[in-house]
Amino acid sequence: MLKVWGRNNSGNVQKTMWCIGELGLEYERVDVGGPFGGLDTPEYKAMNPNSRVPTVEDDGNILWESHSVIRYLALKYGKGTLCPDDLGKRQLADRWMDWLHNGFNHHYRTLFFALVRDREKAEPDMEAMAALATECGADLPILDGHLANNEWVAGAEFTMGDIPIGCIVNRWYSLPIERASHPAIEAWLERVRARPAFREHVLLETG
Amino acid sequence: MLKVWGRKNSINVQKVMWCVGELGLEHERIDAGLEYGVINDASFRELNPNGLVPTIEDNGSIVWESHAIVRYLSAVYGSGSLWPENPMMRSLADRWMDWLYTYFFISHRVVFWGLIRTPEAERDMDAIKVQIEEGRNRLKVLNAQLEGKSFVAGESLTIGDIPMGCMTHRWFTMDIDRPSLPNVEAWLARLRERPAFVEHVSSIPLS
Numbered sequence: 546m547l548k549v550w551g552r553n554n555s556g557n558v559q560k561t562m563w564c565i566g567e568l569g570l571e572y573e574r575v576d577v578g579g580p581f582g583g584l585d586t587p588e589y590k591a592m593n594p595n596s597r598v599p600t601v602e603d604d605g606n607i608l609w610e611s612h613s614v615i616r617y618l619a620l621k622y623g624k625g626t627l628c629p630d631d632l633g634k635r636q637l638a639d640r641w642m643d644w645l646h647n648g649f650n651h652h653y654r655t656l657f658f659a660l661v662r663d664r665e666k667a668e669p670d671m672e673a674m675a676a677l678a679t680e681c682g683a684d685l686p687i688l689d690g691h692l693a694n695n696e697w698v699a700g701a702e703f704t705m706g707d708i709p710i711g712c713i714v715n716r717w718y719s720l721p722i723e724r725a726s727h728p729a730i731e732a733w734l735e736r737v738r739a740r741p742a743f744r745e746h747v748l749l750e751t752g
Numbered sequence: 753m754l755k756v757w758g759r760k761n762s763i764n765v766q767k768v769m770w771c772v773g774e775l776g777l778e779h780e781r782i783d784a785g786l787e788y789g790v791i792n793d794a795s796f797r798e799l800n801p802n803g804l805v806p807t808i809e810d811n812g813s814i815v816w817e818s819h820a821i822v823r824y825l826s827a828v829y830g831s832g833s834l835w836p837e838n839p840m841m842r843s844l845a846d847r848w849m850d851w852l853y854t855y856f857f858i859s860h861r862v863v864f865w866g867l868i869r870t871p872e873a874e875r876d877m878d879a880i881k882v883q884i885e886e887g888r889n890r891l892k893v894l895n896a897q898l899e900g901k902s903f904v905a906g907e908s909l910t911i912g913d914i915p916m917g918c919m920t921h922r923w924f925t926m927d928i929d930r931p932s933l934p935n936v937e938a939w940l941a942r943l944r945e946r947p948a949f950v951e952h953v954s955s956i957p958l959s
Contacts, residue, residue: 594893595855606840610850617843633813636824643817644802646853687801 547572550589551598552579556657557611558599559747560712564615564705566742568622612642612709619705627705638699638706644688645710652681653713660720678722688714689727696736703740711737712747754779757796758805759788764818765806766953767918771822773948774909775829819849819915826911834911845905845912848894852915859887860919867926868958884928891920891933898935902942909946917943918953925958 547570551558555578565572577583578598585596593600593609601608603621608614616639619628629635656677659669688710691698698706715734718724737743754777758765762785772779784790785805792803800807800816807816810828815821823846826835836842862883866875894916898904904912917940924930924940943949 594896595851597854606843608843608847610847610854612850613843613847616846617839621839632824632827633811635827636813636815636820639823640815640817640820643819643853646850646857647817650853651858690801 548602549574550577550583550592550600552576552581553746554749555579555598556712556716557597559749560611560709561599561601561614561618562746563712563742564618564627564708566746567627567703567708567740568618570618570622612646615642615705615708623705626702629699629702629704634699638704641688641698641706641710642708645713648684649681649710649717650713652677653717656681656720656722657716660722674722678720678724681717682725685714685725685727685730689729692729692733697733707737711743715747755809756781757784757790757799757807759783759785760952761956761959762786762805763918763922764804766956767818767915768806768808768821768825769952770918770948771825771834771911771914773952774834774946775825777825777829822849822911822914834909834914836905836910841905842910845910848904848912848916849914851894852919855890855893856887856916856919859883859890860923863887863926863928864922864958867928887923888931891923891936894920895933895935898939901935903939913939913943917949921949921953922958 547565549558549561549565549572551561551574553559553562553574553576558578562574577589583589584593584598589600590596592602592607595609597609599609599611599614601614601618603618608617616628624630629638656674659667659674688698695701697703698710711734714730715737718731718734738748754772756765756768756772756779758768758781760766760769760781760783765785769781782790784796790796791800791805796807797803799809799814802816804816806818806821807814808821808825809815810825813824815824823835826833831837836845860883863880866877866880894904901907903909904916920936920940921943924937944954
């Protein structure tokens, strides 16, 4: 049985759990990270030298890096569904996993830490946060334009490409900041939020 | 024939060109980006709405995001070599493509843009020093993981070596303090012996 190490309110754990839920895989999840600790033990570091969550074990294989875990699970258990069989179609999903890493995620992460995770430690500089939010949001018209013509990021079907970006853009919409409206993204998020596996694993308290 | 848009001194273009070289694919490269322009042309934005290089066309498929391109080309043309067929072996390679974004990307970007693309008088040396330290600490993880291995996923070159190889080559070419990382240095020396790496990456001065 699949084993997942990671607290359920981590964005990267949620990406993985949502994928597992979509695939209908049996699993056991172990709380580590954040208030649960457990990431700096020699046993954990032997599995994942980065001391981060999630870490996944499948058939004795240890996996880390959430997007890489999703690609592994989708190709092994969801070929033809989450992971399109045709390589030309697969890259239409895959590109959005990198797109998130390459731009949006870096600004989002800074905002999320300042506005949510570290809020009790230090009052955020809201002027700086507003400027950063503008910069972060500058990438979204590309996604909005794309989703205006596509039901899911890779076209007519839900794929692995929707997972990381669905988790993080959903969080973006819950940050206490002003945002421009992007109708196609908002309509896609409604479709994302209607999925049972998303409701179960992602629509939780964030931290 | 494979078509690649992108100037040859862009690191993201270099990842793709090195991959194209390893796979021995016939191709045509079109200079685009920075002084060459092209990326803001309406016809280019049709191909890649982000207006970024590299972008490729292969058999009518348009692919963008450099890591997605490397995965696509390797899956189509390098199954069993650059693209390990065994899912776990592939995951051992694939994780380093995401690891780059999660842990090393920001450090490299701040240091590279600061030292290579910013005039000396305008450099933010404090920010650069912080990221030299951060990058150095992250590379220790790679160094430990390369123990006993010739390449990041084992005994042969895979997709996992390509982005990290390009970025680590740059890191070790810049005039910065570095602790000795013997496994990383030995791995880089192996990469620098590969004709495709020399042609598309290491023979091109940083600019």
